[in-house]
Amino acid sequence: MTQHSILKQRLVAAAMEAGAHKVGFAHAVEVDADNLGYYQRWIAAGNNGGMGYLENHPAVRRDPRKLLENAEAHTVMVCAFSYYHSETQSPDAARIAMYAHGSDYHEVLRQRLQTIKTLLESEGCSARICVDSAPLMERYWAVRAGIGFIGRNRMLIVPHMGSYFFLAEIITDAPVEPDEPCTLSCGDCGRCTAACPGGALRSPGGFDSRLCLSYLTIEHCGDLPATLTASDGAPRPLCKALGNRVYGCDECQLVCPHNANPPETAIAEFHMRPTLHTLTRERILAMTQADFSEIFAHSAVKRTKLAGLQRNAIRRSRT
Ligand code: SF4
Ligand code: SF4
Structure with a gap:
């Protein structure tokens, strides 16, 4: 077993320990022309409404390597954390989407991914954590990393596990062997x-x-x-x-x-x-x-x- 594959195993184990259900790796390169073109047309048609921030930093969005300062990024590590829980609100309660039933995932996941960043740094690597905090096409990278596919509802769907997931990424200069991209789709479901x-x-x-x-x-x-x-x-x-x-x-x-049949979250802060x-x-x-x-x-x-x-x-x- 090479040093690179040992590091990959340790990273996966650390992510699972942090509460992830699925972990994958992709080569950090430019986003492919088809996906970038789709995104640009989507924005140009005004589909982002008032979310002007989705138009910012196009060069970084196109090339995630720009997110790592002072080092040449090789890898996008993508982690999917379930937020699903089976508790329900009473029928006359004001309905709040499940992802917001518990604590803010930005805070929770950033803290949990810190152990992976520390692990990479202990190996002499640079790493940056992204939890919805950088202009990164995260569902695209989740597909590239073999985590799942983008459904017609625009959610990232993890095969056999569903879509109640938060995504979080680590950009690093560690050369980790990439996983096979996911090639599944919604088929004719609508x-x-x-x-x-x-x-x-x-x-x-x-x-x-x-x-x-x-x-x-x-x-x-x-x-x-x-x-x-x-x-x-x-x-x-x-x-x-x-x-x-x-x-x-x-x-x-x-x-x-x-x-x-979604998997229950392993993270207590995401319960209602x-x-x-x-x-x-x-x-x-x-x-x-x-x-x-x-x-x-x-x-x-x-x-x-x-x-x-x-x-x-x-x-x-x-x-
Ligand atoms: S088309 Fe069907 S499988 Fe695809 S996201 Fe919608 S409901 Fe899910
Ligand atoms: S796209 Fe999904 S989240 Fe948005 S209104 Fe339709 S069903 Fe609701």
Whole structure:
């Protein structure tokens, strides 16, 4: 066994120890022209809505080697961490997407990947942790690293495990043998497209953020639109599409056949906070800033701030 393959085994073992369910490696090179072209056309068509940050740093997005300063990057290590848990909110609770039921993954995973960074550095290598914090096409790299494929719902789908995963990467100059890219696809399934309440998956670009309830409830600034109009559908009132959701949407994951038997997260911080079981929209609307800060301390929900969450919780008439 070569030193490189021994290092690879140690990295995989360290990632599993940190709570990952799947780990893969890809050569750090430029993103291929097809995927880069798709991304550029998607942005040019305005599908990113108000997420202007997705247009920043195109040179780095094209070439992840630029993320490692003072060293020549060889490898993108991709780790997939399940956030799935089987607890459910009560039927009349304000619905919050599962990924936000626990603590903010940015904080949790960065801390957990630190042991891998330290391991690489102890071997004389450079390493940079990326947890949604760098202009990296992470699902593309997850495919390249053999972790899974990108579904029609634009989620990374891990075969036999589903899509309830956070991705985190380490860019390093360690020359680790790459894994085979994943070549699977959705085939002729279209359940998520049919089920999407906003019609976001019917757009010519495959996904229009401006019609996605996750985008609208988390990323969108200002008032919410009264109606949503997919390219091939009649306008639908937002209140009908939104239902009881106040933060994110899981519909295109709930209907996906790959999520029939997802693995439970190995990370306690991703389980549901007790308050969320029965948190109603009325309770959100009556929240003070102090309540919000206490209930959502170290939670991804803080992204909307109290005003954004209350905007989402208002009951709208069907006009
Ligand atoms: S998160 Fe919801 S609204 Fe967005 S694409 Fe998926 S099903 Fe549609
Ligand atoms: S529901 Fe079907 S089409 Fe959509 S992501 Fe899952 S497998 Fe793909």
